[in-house]
Amino acid sequence: MAKNIQVQLASRPTGPVEESNFKIVETDMPKPGPGEVLVKNLWLSLDPYMRGRMNAVKSYSKYVEIGEVMVGGTVGQVVESNNPKFKTGDHVVGALGWQLYGLSNGDGLSTVDPKLVSLSAYLGVCGMPGATAWVGLLEHCAPKAGETVLVSAASGAVGGVVGQLAKLQGCRAVGIAGGAKKCDFAVKELGFDACVDYKAGKLIDDLKAACPNGVDNYFENVGGEVMDAAFRVLNPFSRVALCGMISDYNATEAYGTKMIRSLLVNRVKLQGFIVFDRQDLYFRAVLQLAKWVSQGKIKYHETVAEGLHNAPKAFMGLLKGQNLGKQLVKLF
Numbered sequence: 567m568a569k570n571i572q573v574q575l576a577s578r579p580t581g582p583v584e585e586s587n588f589k590i591v592e593t594d595m596p597k598p599g600p601g602e603v604l605v606k607n608l609w610l611s612l613d614p615y616m617r618g619r620m621n622a623v624k625s626y627s628k629y630v631e632i633g634e635v636m637v638g639g640t641v642g643q644v645v646e647s648n649n650p651k652f653k654t655g656d657h658v659v660g661a662l663g664w665q666l667y668g669l670s671n672g673d674g675l676s677t678v679d680p681k682l683v684s685l686s687a688y689l690g691v692c693g694m695p696g697a698t699a700w701v702g703l704l705e706h707c708a709p710k711a712g713e714t715v716l717v718s719a720a721s722g723a724v725g726g727v728v729g730q731l732a733k734l735q736g737c738r739a740v741g742i743a744g745g746a747k748k749c750d751f752a753v754k755e756l757g758f759d760a761c762v763d764y765k766a767g768k769l770i771d772d773l774k775a776a777c778p779n780g781v782d783n784y785f786e787n788v789g790g791e792v793m794d795a796a797f798r799v800l801n802p803f804s805r806v807a808l809c810g811m812i813s814d815y816n817a818t819e820a821y822g823t824k825m826i827r828s829l830l831v832n833r834v835k836l837q838g839f840i841v842f843d844r845q846d847l848y849f850r851a852v853l854q855l856a857k858w859v860s861q862g863k864i865k866y867h868e869t870v871a872e873g874l875h876n877a878p879k880a881f882m883g884l885l886k887g888q889n890l891g892k893q894l895v896k897l898f
């Protein structure tokens with residue numbers, strides 16, 4: 567009889583994630599009950615937020631219990647359906663977690679068209695990260711043509727889309743990324759005007775050179791010293807979309823931000839946001855992004871780990887910046 571394979575949370579990390587925090591388990595194949603569908607997950611998304619779900623702390627979403635399947639976005643194919651909204655063979659995107667097969671009652675599950683863009687793109691550029699870029703930049707910063715948009719983690723799943731949306735708005739797009747390879751990718755492949763390597767050791771000077779007119783919109787993915795440096799080049803009345811603070815996720819002690827005063831003296835508007843609060847924009851964003859991707863107006867790159875057993879290692883790599891573009895796991 568066919569079996570399912572799951573990656574469960576085995577223990578909570580203190581500091582950096584280790585492989586021993588996960589347990590790979592063979593379980594019985596789930597059977598769909600009334601109203602449920604059984605989905606064969608073809609792709610698993612690995613995302614920085616998962617690090618937060620490994621800690622037993624209060625956040626905007628419930629953490630994973632020890633012994634539970636790790637949470638995660640998935641795209642797959644319906645193999646058995648007791649739900650009239652889905653039929654066998656449908657391709658669906660949802661959040662069925664780090665496992666080969668998952669059950670759903672249909673909540674949070676949507677059909678997707680594999681002919682419009684590739685299935686994996688629904689987890690990245692045309693999925694949650696793409697919608698995040700859209701909401702943070704277009705809704706919270708609302709940049710005007712001619713302004714400068716700065717984004718950290720610029721070669722990543724969210725940041726790469728932010729820069730390209732900025733260009734489509736007629737802005738100067740400047741990235742911050744770790745290393746020459748990632749910066750080259752942002753400029754040469756994604757069309758950023760400039761990208762600053764924060765590992766090169768002169769971040770503030772390099773930011774000033776890359777943003778000669780200062781920064782009108784800052785999309786923050788990273789936090790820590792990078793954020794402090796970016797706060798030093800903000801213009802009066804600029805906007806900051808506070809999307810993520812990945813430099814803190816593995817830390818045992820939070821970095822003490824030093825440049826808050828810049829927000830005051832520059833009368834900056836800063837908005838922290840979580841993409842799922844904006845269901846009103848989510849599907850509009852995803853549909854528009856899919857259209858632009860299919861027309862070649864938005865580009866993307868994927869880093870793919872092969873097989874569910876490689877998910878823990880790939881996730882640890884993501885938190886160390888080893889991915890370029892969207893980090894995925896190919897399950898079959």
Ligand SMILES: NC(=O)c1ccc[n+]([C@@H]2O[C@H](COP(=O)([O-])OP(=O)(O)OC[C@H]3O[C@@H](n4cnc5c(N)ncnc54)[C@H](OP(=O)(O)O)[C@@H]3O)[C@@H](O)[C@H]2O)c1
Nearest residue numbers: 614698719722723724743744787810811812813840841887
């Ligand atoms: N608010 C929301 O609704 C929402 C939704 C999705 C994602 N997010 C947040 O958006 C951010 C980007 O997510 P993503 O999926 O696009 O990830 P990603 O950029 O594809 O991958 C993470 C990148 O973060 C950078 N990074 C890792 N550790 C770092 C450190 N200590 N200091 C500086 N940079 C570090 C690395 O790039 P470098 O090598 O360039 O440093 C790494 O490649 C994360 O903070 C995530 O939590 C928020």
